[in-house]
Every structure is written in C-alpha cells, then in structure tokens.
Amino acid sequence: AQKVTQAQTEISVVEKEDVTLDCVYETRDTTYYLFWYKQPPSGELVFLIRRNSFDEQNEISGRYSWNFQKSTSSFNFTITASQVVDSAVYFCALSEADNAGKSTFGDGTTLTVKP
Amino acid sequence: DAGVTQSPTHLIKTRGQQVTLRCSPKSGHDTVSWYQQALGQGPQFIFQYYEEEERQRGNFPDRFSGHQFPNYSSELNVNALLLGDSALYLCASSPTLAGGETQYFGPGTRLLVL
Numbered sequence: 497a498q499k500v501t502q503a504q505t506e507i508s509v510v511e512k513e514d515v516t517l518d519c520v521y522e523t524r525d526t527t528y529y530l531f532w533y534k535q536p537p538s539g540e541l542v543f544l545i546r547r548n549s550f551d552e553q554n555e556i557s558g559r560y561s562w563n564f565q566k567s568t569s570s571f572n573f574t575i576t577a578s579q580v581v582d583s584a585v586y587f588c589a590l591s592e593a594d595n596a597g598k599s600t601f602g603d604g605t606t607l608t609v610k611p
Numbered sequence: 612d613a614g615v616t617q618s619p620t621h622l623i624k625t626r627g628q629q630v631t632l633r634c635s636p637k638s639g640h641d642t643v644s645w646y647q648q649a650l651g652q653g654p655q656f657i658f659q660y661y662e663e664e665e666r667q668r669g670n671f672p673d674r675f676s677g678h679q680f681p682n683y684s685s686e687l688n689v690n691a692l693l694l695g696d697s698a699l700y701l702c703a704s705s706p707t708l709a710g711g712e713t714q715y716f717g718p719g720t721r722l723l724v725l
Binding site for chain 1: 642644651652653654655656659661666667669699701703705708710711712713714715716717718719721
C-alpha cells in the first residue's frame with residue numbers, strides 16, 4: 497500500500513523567509529513517481545514538479561527547490577525568499593508504476609506568507 | 612490550448628438525490644481520473660477511465676459511477692447522495708495510461724449535500 501505523510505499541517509512565515517515543506521512516503525514498488533502540487537484558494541491543483549524513483553538529483557526552479565532522498569523516503573520542497581503569492585495549500589503525491597494513474601496524496605500543508 | 616474544464620462549478624443537492632458532474636480533458640489527453648477532496652484533506656482517488664472503460668478504482672462504493680465518451684470527456688455520477696459526499700470533486704487528465712504520467716487538474720466542482 498502506498499502512503500504519503502505531510503506532518504506539517506500549517507506553516508506561517510514572514511515574506512522573504514525561506515521555508516521547507518516536508519513529505520515522507522511509503523511504497524513497496526521500486527519504480528514510483530513523486531509530485532508536488534499547489535492549491536490556491538480557487539481550488540485548482542497546479543502541478544509543480546514530477547520526480548521518478550531512479551532520479552535522486554535535486555532540482556531547482558527559480559525560488560523553488562526539491563530534495564529527494566530515497567534513504568529516508570522523503571521528497572522535501574523548499575521555497576527561498578518566500579512571497580505573499582506563495583500562500584496556498586501544497587500537496588505531495590505518490591504514483592506507483594503498477595497503479596498507473598492512481599495518485600495518493602498527503603493531507604497538505606497550508607502555507608501562509610505574511611507581508 | 613484549453614486546460615481541463617469541469618462543470619458545474621458549484622452544486623447544491625439534498626440527501627438521496629443523484630448528481631452528474633462533467634469533465635473535458637486537456638487537449639491531447641485520453642485518460643481521465645476523478646478525485647474527491649473533503650475539506651482539509653488531500654484528494655482521494657475515485658476511479659480512472661481510458662478507452663471508455665474504468666481501469667482503476669479507489670475505495671469508493673458503487674454509488675459512484677462514471678463514463679467516458681469517445682471524445683475522451685467524462686462524467687461522474689453519484690447516486691443516493693449522503694451528507695458525507697459534500698466535497699470538491701476534481702477531474703484530472705493525462706496523456707497516456709502509463710504509470711507516473713503527470714496529471715493535470717481542473718478547477719473542480721464543489722458539491723454541497725443538505
């Protein structure tokens with residue numbers, strides 16, 4: 497069975513602070529995929545990144561970076577120099593190769609960035 | 612290039628009624644999945660459609676059913692509505708059935724059951 501845990505329910509920071517959102521996953525598959533999505537108040541899930549289990553390279557995209565560590569089953573997301581527009585709910589999700597198209601989501605972390 | 616669209620945006624029903632939600636996938640996508648997102652929780656997988664057939668199903672009762680049309684659009688039907696069915700229903704599409712494909716989500720339909 498697959499499981500995703502986002503232990504941080506809510507995080508509040510002041511603008512320009514760095515913030516890291518934690519994601520821990522469980523899976524028995526050796527081939528799997530990890531995702532991060534952003535959900536603003538409008539409700540639509542916005543895709544941020546996809547990572548497969550064979551690629552442990554960290555990725556940076558502008559102010560966003562992701563740290564994938566198979567040894568600890570973690571896929572953490574860092575926002576550098578946070579901005580008010582980063583305020584949203586962020587979800588980590590897992591998809592196993594043997595369960596094509598079925599993603600298991602964590603319960604999300606609500607990030608509030610105050611000016 | 613239109614993204615995933617869903618209709619209606621909001622819906623209010625009473626217990627015992629039936630509801631149909633609609634989804635049009637992103638252009639070029641042939642696989643559609645449906646998720647239920649209760650307040651304060653992550654999306655829960657309901658089922659997935661590909662080539663007009665249900666391919667995978669999550670832990671949802673038979674009251675939840677669906678359909679996919681030849682143009683890849685999809686419907687989610689819920690019968691005998693319960694108060695607990697109140698949620699945001701999200702449709703997601705992907706370009707293939709292959710595992711690990713990125714799913715692109717629509718804006719959702721907010722269903723309130725009174």
